[in-house]
Amino acid sequence: MSDVKYSEEHExxxxxxxxxxxxxxxxxxxxxxxxxxxxxxxxxxxVEKGGDAAVVESVKAASDVYAPLTGEIVEVNSALEDDPAxxxxxxxxxxxxxxxxxxxxxELEGLMDADAYKAFVEAQS
Amino acid sequence: xxxxxxxENTPDxxxxxxxxxxxxxxxxxLVPFAGYSMPIQFPAGIMAEHGHTRSQAGLFDVSHMGQAxxxxxxxxxxxxxxxxxxxxQRLGVGRMRYTxxxxxxxxxxxxxxxxxxxxxxxxxxLFIVVNGACKDGDxxxxxxELSGDAEFELWPERALIALQGxxxxxxxxxxxxxxxxxxxxxxxxxxxxxxxxxxxxxxxxGEDGYEISIDGSAVTNLAQHLLDLPGVQPIxxxxxxxLRLEAGLCLYGNDIDETTSPVExxxxxxxxxxxxxxxxxxxAGRVLKELSDGxxxxxxxxxxxxxxxxxxxxxxxxxxxxxIGIVTSGGFGPTYEGPVAMGYVRAAHAGVGGEVxxxxxxxxxxxKIAPLPFVPHNYYRAPKN
Numbered sequence: 001m002s003d004v005k006y007s008e009e010h011e012x013x014x015x016x017x018x019x020x021x022x023x024x025x026x027x028x029x030x031x032x033x034x035x036x037x038x039x040x041x042x043x044x045x046x047v048e049k050g051g052d053a054a055v056v057e058s059v060k061a062a063s064d065v066y067a068p069l070t071g072e073i074v075e076v077n078s079a080l081e082d083d084p085a086x087x088x089x090x091x092x093x094x095x096x097x098x099x100x101x102x103x104x105x106x107e108l109e110g111l112m113d114a115d116a117y118k119a120f121v122e123a124q125s
Numbered sequence: 126x127x128x129x130x131x132x133e134n135t136p137d138x139x140x141x142x143x144x145x146x147x148x149x150x151x152x153x154x155l156v157p158f159a160g161y162s163m164p165i166q167f168p169a170g171i172m173a174e175h176g177h178t179r180s181q182a183g184l185f186d187v188s189h190m191g192q193a194x195x196x197x198x199x200x201x202x203x204x205x206x207x208x209x210x211x212x213x214q215r216l217g218v219g220r221m222r223y224t225x226x227x228x229x230x231x232x233x234x235x236x237x238x239x240x241x242x243x244x245x246x247x248x249x250x251l252f253i254v255v256n257g258a259c260k261d262g263d264x265x266x267x268x269x270e271l272s273g274d275a276e277f278e279l280w281p282e283r284a285l286i287a288l289q290g291x292x293x294x295x296x297x298x299x300x301x302x303x304x305x306x307x308x309x310x311x312x313x314x315x316x317x318x319x320x321x322x323x324x325x326x327x328x329x330x331g332e333d334g335y336e337i338s339i340d341g342s343a344v345t346n347l348a349q350h351l352l353d354l355p356g357v358q359p360i361x362x363x364x365x366x367x368l369r370l371e372a373g374l375c376l377y378g379n380d381i382d383e384t385t386s387p388v389e390x391x392x393x394x395x396x397x398x399x400x401x402x403x404x405x406x407x408x409a410g411r412v413l414k415e416l417s418d419g420x421x422x423x424x425x426x427x428x429x430x431x432x433x434x435x436x437x438x439x440x441x442x443x444x445x446x447x448x449i450g451i452v453t454s455g456g457f458g459p460t461y462e463g464p465v466a467m468g469y470v471r472a473a474h475a476g477v478g479g480e481v482x483x484x485x486x487x488x489x490x491x492x493k494i495a496p497l498p499f500v501p502h503n504y505y506r507a508p509k510n
Contacts, residue, residue, distance in 0.1 A: 033363070034172040036457040037432045037464075039486070055486065057434050059171040059457050060363055084432070 004092075005108060006117035007068040012092050013111060015102070020069055023096040024056065024087065027121050032058040035087040040076040040097060047073060047100065049107055054097050056087070069107050071100040142188035143284045143341035144348055151352075151359050158362055159257035161189040166361040174364035175459040178330055179500075182290035183360035184351050191260025192283045192338055195251040195267070196244070197275040204275045205239060205251055208267065210387060210406045212397025216241045218249070221310050221325055223395050225387050226255075226263060231408025231415075232383040233390065234266060235259040236375065240312045240325060252312070252323060254285070254336070256377045284344035289334030289368075291503065292356040297324070297335055300350055304335065309504045317347055326505060329365065331372025331498055333505040370465055371458045373426060373497030379437055380424060380453045380467055388415035389469065391424045391497070422450060423475045426495035427466040427483065432457075434464040435483040435490055441468055442482045442489070449474050452483060461499045470494070 005013045010028035014021040029035065039055040047053050047067035054065040076098050080086055087095035102108070112120060140161045148155060153164030163186065166174060177183055197204055202213040211224030221240040225233045240252040255263045268277050288297055298305040301317055304324050312325040320343040328334040339347055351357050366376070375381045381390045386408065388396075393416065400406060404413055429435050434457050441450035455466030466483070474481065477496050482489040 033166065034170055034459075037434060039433060057457070059175075059367060059459070060165070062434075062436060081432075 005111035005113065006120075007066075007111055008120065009066050009068065011065065011068045013068050013108070015108065018102055019074060020071070020100045020102050020108075021096050022053070022068060022098050022100060024065060024091055025117070026091045029088050029091040029095070032056060032060070032063060034059045035084045038080045038084050038087065038097065040078075040080065041073050043073055043076060045073045047071060057084075065097065067100065068111065069100055069102055069104075071103040073098050074101045075099040140189075142186055143344050144186045144188060144286070147345055147348055148186065148359070153359065153361060156362070159189045161257065163189065164359070164361040166363045167359050169358065171361070171363035171367065172459045174358065174360045175367050177358050178290045178332060178360055178364060178368055179460050180291065181356040181358070182288055182292040182296050182334075182354075183330075183364070184348060184357055185287040185289065185360050185365055186284075186348075187257075187287050187336070188284040188341070188344070189257030190285050191253075191255040191257065191264060192280040192285060193253045193255075193264060193267075194278045194280065195253060195271070195275050196248075196278070199248070201249050201251055201275060202241065204271050206400070206406060208270055208407065209237075209239070210396045210400050210409070210412060211239065212400055213239055213241070213251070215397075215399070218243050219311055219313055221312050221327060225381075225392065225395070226266060227387070227407040227412070228383055229407050230383075231386040231411035233377070233381045233385055233387065234383060235263045236377055236381060236392075237263070238325070238327065240323075242312075242314065252338075254338075259377060280338075282341050283338050284341045285336060285338050286344060286348055286351075287328055287330075287334060287336045288351060288357070289328045289330040289332045289360075290356075291333060293332070293334040294505065296351060296354045296357050297337075299354060300347070306507070307335075307505075308507050309333075318343070320347075322347075329372075329374055330368035331374070331500060331502045331504075332368075333503055366454075367456055367459060370454050370456060370467065371461055371498060371500040372502060373467070373499065375424070375467075376454055385424075385469075386412055386415055386420065388412055389420045389422055389424060419472055421472060422469045423472055424453070424467055425470055425475050425477075426497040426499060427452065427455070427468055427481070427492045428495035428499070429464040429466065429483060429490050429492040431490075432464060433485060433490055435466050435485050435492065439466075439468075439490075440484040441470055442484060443474060444480050444482065446482075449481065458499055465495075465499045466492070467497070 450470035452468035
C-alpha cells in the first residue's frame with residue numbers, strides 16, 4: 001500500500017518509488033466548488049517546493065496550486081483538460097494533477113499523515 | 126411581533142438580512158457582501174444552481190439592495206430626470222425603467238430601477254431600487270440634489286427577493302394570483318397574506334421572473350412558501366453572477382463605475398429618445414457628444430478560446446501586442462458551456478468577431494469579440510390579441 005501525505009496547502013502526495021503523484025484534497029475541492037479548468041505545467045518543468053505548480057479555476061475564482069516538493073514534472077493528468085470536473089468527483093484518485101520526480105526525499109518529512117491533516121482541517125474551520 | 130429589519134447589525138459589523146436564518150437552515154455558505162452576510166452558494170453548488178434557474182425557478186435574497194420612495198406635490202418624474210438619463214416623465218403608471226444616476230462628468234454613480242406608481246390621490250410617486258453596496262451614497266446624493274423639491278423616504282424595513290426562471294410565473298401566481306399576466310418591466314402593488322407587497326416583472330438573470338418587495342417581518346414566510354413549491358430552489362450570489370454575465374448585464378463596480386459613461390457601457394438603449402434630444406441630465410455634454418461622435422472605448426462581450434476563464438482585471442491586447450483594454454467581468458458560463466467575459470476595448474477593436482488576446486497569468490489567451498448576451502434572454506412576452 002502506498003503512503004499518502006498531505007500538505008498545509010491542501011494537497012495530497014502519494015509516493016510511488018522516486019515519483020510523487022500530487023493532487024488537491026477532497027476538502028480543497030469542496031471549498032473551491034465546481035472546477036471548470038486546470039492550468040497544468042509542461043512535462044519537464046522544474047518546480048520548487050512552495051513554488052507555483054498549477055492553477056485551478058472554479059466557477060468562483062482562480063486558485064494557485066503550489067508544489068509540495070522540489071523536483072521535475074514527469075507526467076500531467078491530461079484527462080483533466082477535457083473533464084476538469086474529475087477533480088470534484090474524485091479529487092484523491094482520478095483527479096490527480098501531476099507526477100513529480102522527487103529531488104530531495106527529506107522534504108517528505110515535513111508533510112502530514114492522514115490523521116494529522118484531518119486534525120489540521122478541523123482546526124482551520 | 127418580529128421587528129427585525131434588513132438593517133440589523135451584528136457584533137462584527139456585518140449586517141444580516143431577514144432571511145439570514147433561512148439561508149443557514151438551507152445550508153448556505155455565507156460570505157460578507159455589500160456589508161451583509163449573504164449566501165454565495167447552497168449545497169447544490171453554483172453550476173447546479175445556475176442550471177436550475179435557467180430550467181426551473183431560483184429564489185434569490187436581494188434584501189441588501191436599497192429601496193426608497195421619491196414623492197413631490199407634482200412633477201416628481203421631472204425631478205428624477207435631473208439625476209438620470211432615462212425617460213421617466215413618459216413612463217406609464219405601473220411601469221419601470223432601468224437607468225443610471227450620473228455624475229457631472231457623465232460617469233455612473235450607480236444603476237437603478239425606477240418604477241412609477243400613483244398614490245391614493247392620483248399623484249405620481251417613484252419607487253427606487255439601488256445596489257446594496259452603493260445605497261448610502263446614492264440616497265445621500267438624491268436627498269442633496271432634490272432637497273426642497275421632493276420628499277425622499279428610505280424603506281430600510283423592506284426585504285427584497287427575486288424569483289427567476291421559466292417556472293417563476295407559475296410558482297408566484299400560485300401564491301399571488303394574476304402576476305402571470307404582468308408584462309415585462311411592469312410592477313403592481315398587491316398583498317400576500319395581509320402584507321402589502323410590490324411585485325415587479327424584472328430581474329438580473331436574463332430569464333423571466335419577478336422581484337418582490339415585502340416587509341422584513343413577512344419575507345421568511347413568503348420565501349418558505351415559495352421554496353415549498355415544486356421547482357423552486359434557493360440560489361446564491363455565485364450563480365447570480367454567472368447568470369447575469371451570460372445575460373450580458375452590467376455589475377456595478379466591475380463593468381460600470383464613476384469613470385464609465387452609459388454610452389461606453391453599451392447602455393444607450395436605456396437613454397430616452399427625448400432625453401437624447403433635450404439633454405438636461407448630469408454629464409449630458411459628454412454623453413451627447415459620445416452619442417454623436419462615438420465613444421473612445423466600449424464595453425464588449427469576449428469569448429475566450431478553450432476552457433480557461435479570464436477574470437476581472439486581465440489586460441486585453443490586439444493581436445499585434447498593443448494594450449487595447451481591460452476585462453471587467455469574467456468567469457465560466459455554465460449554460461454557454463465555456464468561459465465568458467466582458468470588458469472595455471478601444472472603439473476601433475469593438476467589432477464582433479474581432480480577434481484579441483487576453484493576458485492571463487502572463488500568457489496570451491486568444492479570444493473573440495462576442496455578441497451580447499451570451500445566452501439569449503428569455504423575458505416574458507405577452508400574447509398578442
